[in-house]
Amino acid sequence: MKRFIVIVLDSAGIGEQPDSINYGDEGSNTIGHISQLVKDFSLPNMEKLGLAFIDGFGETYRTTTDLNKIELSGAYGKMTERSAGKDTTTGHWEIAGIVLDKPFPVFPDGFPEDLMREFERRIGRKTLGNKPASGTVIIQELGDEHVRTGYPIVYTSADSVFQIAAHEGVIPVEELYEICRIARELLTGEYGVGRVIARPFTGESGNYTRTERRKDFSIEPPDKTILNYLAENGYEVxxxxxxxxxxxxxxxxxxxxxxxxxxxxxxxxxxIKDDFEGMLFTNLVDFDMLYGHRNNVEGYAKALMDFDRRLPEIIGNLRDGDVLVITADHGCDPSTASTDHSREYVPLLITGKHVKKGVNLHTRSSFCDVAKTIAEYFGVENRLGGKSFLELILDV
Structure with missing residues (x-):
């Protein structure tokens, strides 16, 4: 039974890419800066997989672990994002085998009036906001007016997103989701943002709080990904x-x-404990959503160490034919003034019962290499980008 498990530590970048200057992200290094700023920081289990030895990153990484005593238990390297953009959708699509030539559109001045008029006509309500904003700030700013009028709050950010916030007692969550579906239908072509996001909240005036019933409505990938190729060949995804x-x-x-x-x-x-053959794809979003975007260095550090503590349990449940990949989709350095994603290399940590130990994969030229490797592992024909590293890591 063959399985490939890919865990994305959302935003856990490991240093600026050469083109970071084009994105205003010179000097960004999400995990590196966290390790330098937080006392008693260590990620011993990811360090055993090779995190502290990644080319160009190890020099910036600080840990309480004695690295001279580490016996490496995995293959390691870093990956370069080739796609134009540094958002969640772009990063995940590239991990799955698609490179985007141009970034998703952003709207730093809000969305065009003609688009908003049509959106309001279709949902039968006026809207509030229509500007870039922090999601936690804008519900405090406009929450009272929203509760009084029933008008949903529309806002965006430096990402390619159309976000809609509504109090669950004013617009029920399922109705908010339907409003988002209408927005998704409208937002195509030049307005084709990467994601429409439902942002439900609850609470009283002066104390509004976002709930866990957030839902993303992404634009569909423009071509087949490794997910499609696997599913079409009878594997589970x-x-x-x-x-x-x-x-x-x-x-x-x-x-x-x-x-x-x-x-x-x-x-x-x-x-992982279940019986299936195919791919398991996990996104752990708290790193980005709760800590990166909020410049919370201590919180981000704790979340990384919490994941690291659970890693032995994940690895301990791997079966004979399992390959585990730990990576990220972009950076979001909480130590910088920016609250936006950052253009960074991402880690590539690989383990499994038949994965060679201590193999340095150096710098991969695209996130797509993960998808290409998975395709080769399962023997599925494909038109994916990237270059497989399977023969470098498997001890067979």
Whole structure:
């Protein structure tokens, strides 16, 4: 039984790419800077897989672990994002084998009036906001007016997103989801944002709080991904967290949404223990959503160490034909002034019962290499980008 498990530590970048200057991200190094700023920081289990020895990253990484005593137990390297853009959808699509030539559109001045008028006509309500904003700030700013009028709050960010916030007592969650589906239908072509996001909240005036019933409505991938190729060849493709949303369900045979990193890890372990052949794709979003975007260095560090503590349990449940990949989709350095994603290399940590120990994969030229490797492992014909590293890591 063959299985490939890919866990994405959302935003856990490991240093600026050469083109980071084009994105305003010079000097970004998400995990590196966290390790330098937080006392008693260590990720011993990822370090054993090779994290601290990745080319160009080890020099910036600080840990309380004695690295001279580490016996490496996995293959390691880093990957370069080739796609134009640094958002979640772009990063995950490239991991799955698609390179985008141009980034998704962003709207730093809000969305055009003609688009908003048509959106309001279709949903039968006026809207509030229509500007870039922090999601936690804008519900405090406009929450009272929203509750009084019933008008949903529309806002965006530096990402390619159309976000719609509504109090669950004013617009029920299922109705909010339907409003988002209408927005998704409208937002195509030049307005084709990567994601429409439902942002339900609850609470009282002065104390509004976002709930866990967020839902993403992504634009569909422009071509087949490794998920499609596997599913078409009779393999299961199981998705944990917001993976189903990122791929608009395309190529996914079974999915579960989660409300936290902890729940995502639990669901991942449950499915590793289950009998199936194919791919398990997990996104752990708290790193990005709760800590990266909020410049919370200490919180990000704790979340990384919490995941690292659970890693032996994940690895301990791997079966003979399993290959585990731990990576990221972009950076989001909480130590910088920016609250946006950052253009960074991402880690590539690989383990499994037949994965060679201590193999340095150096710098891969695309995230697509993961998809190409999975395709070769399962022997499926494909038109995916990237270059497989399977022969470098398998001890057969």
């Amino acid at each position: 199981r998705a944990v967290g917001k993976i189903e949303d990122i791929f608009a369900g395309s190529g996914i045979t079974k999915s579960v949404h989660t409300g936290s990193n902890s729940e995502g890890i639990e669901r991942t372990i449950e499915w």
